[in-house]
Amino acid sequence: MAALGRQVFDWHRRIALTWALIARQTPQLGEQKRTTAFFLRTLTTASNGGGLEKSSFVEPQKCAQEPEHRTGLIQCLLEKQRTPVEREKIVSSLLDMGFSDVHVHELFSIQPGKLKRVLYCCPEIFTMRQRDIEVIVGVLKEKCLFTVKQVTEILHRCPYVLREDPGELEYKFQYAYFRMGIKHVDVVRTDFLQYSMTKTKQRHLFLERLGRYQTPDKKGQTQVSNPLLKDILRVSEAEFLARTACSSAEEFEVFKKLLAREEEESEGCMADEESLEEEEEQELEEEEQEL
Numbered sequence: 001m002a003a004l005g006r007q008v009f010d011w012h013r014r015i016a017l018t019w020a021l022i023a024r025q026t027p028q029l030g031e032q033k034r035t036t037a038f039f040l041r042t043l044t045t046a047s048n049g050g051g052l053e054k055s056s057f058v059e060p061q062k063c064a065q066e067p068e069h070r071t072g073l074i075q076c077l078l079e080k081q082r083t084p085v086e087r088e089k090i091v092s093s094l095l096d097m098g099f100s101d102v103h104v105h106e107l108f109s110i111q112p113g114k115l116k117r118v119l120y121c122c123p124e125i126f127t128m129r130q131r132d133i134e135v136i137v138g139v140l141k142e143k144c145l146f147t148v149k150q151v152t153e154i155l156h157r158c159p160y161v162l163r164e165d166p167g168e169l170e171y172k173f174q175y176a177y178f179r180m181g182i183k184h185v186d187v188v189r190t191d192f193l194q195y196s197m198t199k200t201k202q203r204h205l206f207l208e209r210l211g212r213y214q215t216p217d218k219k220g221q222t223q224v225s226n227p228l229l230k231d232i233l234r235v236s237e238a239e240f241l242a243r244t245a246c247s248s249a250e251e252f253e254v255f256k257k258l259l260a261r262e263e264e265e266s267e268g269c270m271a272d273e274e275s276l277e278e279e280e281e282q283e284l285e286e287e288e289q290e291l
Contacts, residue, residue: 122159132162139166144173150188158194172197180204181216182229190229203232206255207245 095101118125125133140151140161154161161169176182176192187193192200207213207227214222231244241247 118156118159122162125159125162128162135166136162136164136169139170143170144177144184146184146188150184153188154193157188157191160194164193168197169193172200175200179215180213181220181222181226186229190233192229192233195233200233202252202256202259203240203245205259206247206252207232209255210245210247212245 137151137155140146140154141148146154164172172193173187175197176187177184182190182192204213208215212224213226214224216222216226227244232240235244237252238249241249241252245252
């Protein structure tokens with residue numbers, strides 16, 4: 001337990017130092033404070049039963065300037081830490097950066113497995129604009145219809161989604177839900193959103209053309225027993241071919257080349273259609289002007 005405590009403390013210390021370094025080097029500090037506060041709120045309030053729109057956070061300046069609250073907070077945290085001097089420095093640094101007592105409590109209330117994963121996988125969240133995070137959260141809630149709890153879990157498990165293009169993220173979910181027949185709870189549980197569309201389509205379509213995967217019907221039934229998602233995406237290519245697809249690497253390579261060619265041709269056709277539509281619209285406008 002002592003070793004674990006030291007590891008957790010060391011991790012918190014590195015977070016504070018990293019954030020302080022970013023704050024010194026970035027001119028848009030005010031925006032980053034708001035972004036960090038928003039992201040921490042997103043990760044904590046829903047987990048505790050609240051909604052993503054509601055928060056117990058207050059503006060940084062409201063509490064950070066009250067000495068009695070600062071002293072009480074530091075004393076509270078010192079009682080749980082064997083290195084009071086360093087712990088006090090961390091808390092003071094957070095308060096000096098504009099975090100309120102509530103901000104600090106929220107930060108330390110997040111389970112280190114969770115926040116550490118977020119920072120390791122997507123450290124740029126501290127420099128992202130708040131509206132960009134809000135867009136991703138909006139896609140997950142409004143376009144993909146995940147619940148508040150599911151959105152929070154996705155951000156915990158797959159922080160990579162914060163770097164996704166909103167349109168591509170929505171398409172990835174639609175592919176999982178409509179094309180592969182994967183339900184919301186399984187999308188979350190299997191970390192589906194962390195995998196690239198290229199890898200997903202290659203393996204899924206390869207299995208489909210081999211007759212080993214079938215899109216479920218409206219009742220969720222299939223004529224074949226679809227392999228588990230973990231056996232499709234979580235394994236190496238060699239294991240996927242040997243155990244799931246029961247096929248050779250040569251056959252898979254040929255398939256990937258054919259699939260890439262099909263998609264290029266499809267994109268070319270779509271571009272031609274769009275160009276033709278634009279030409280037709282332009283001709284109609286010219287005819288209307290002549291009339």
